[in-house]
Amino acid sequence: MNDDTTAVRYRDAVEELKAILARLEGDDVDIDELSEKVERAADLIRLCRDRIEHTGMKVRRVLDDLDAPAPKG
Numbered sequence: 001m002n003d004d005t006t007a008v009r010y011r012d013a014v015e016e017l018k019a020i021l022a023r024l025e026g027d028d029v030d031i032d033e034l035s036e037k038v039e040r041a042a043d044l045i046r047l048c049r050d051r052i053e054h055t056g057m058k059v060r061r062v063l064d065d066l067d068a069p070a071p072k073g
Helices: 010-025 031-067
Strands: none
Touching: 010 031
């Protein structure tokens, strides 16, 4: 993942991905811009997947803590 994606919020990454997709679906895609856009999209997809996985682990941890028996004392 590039350094320029680490500070991107999930929602912003999704919006940028939508914009890239719309640009790539257009009829006037510049071939010189194509690989740059595809690479950026791949970085954003990795970021989104990582955030989803990390959030899932956090949620599972919280739920596991809730299911754990309360300490006696």
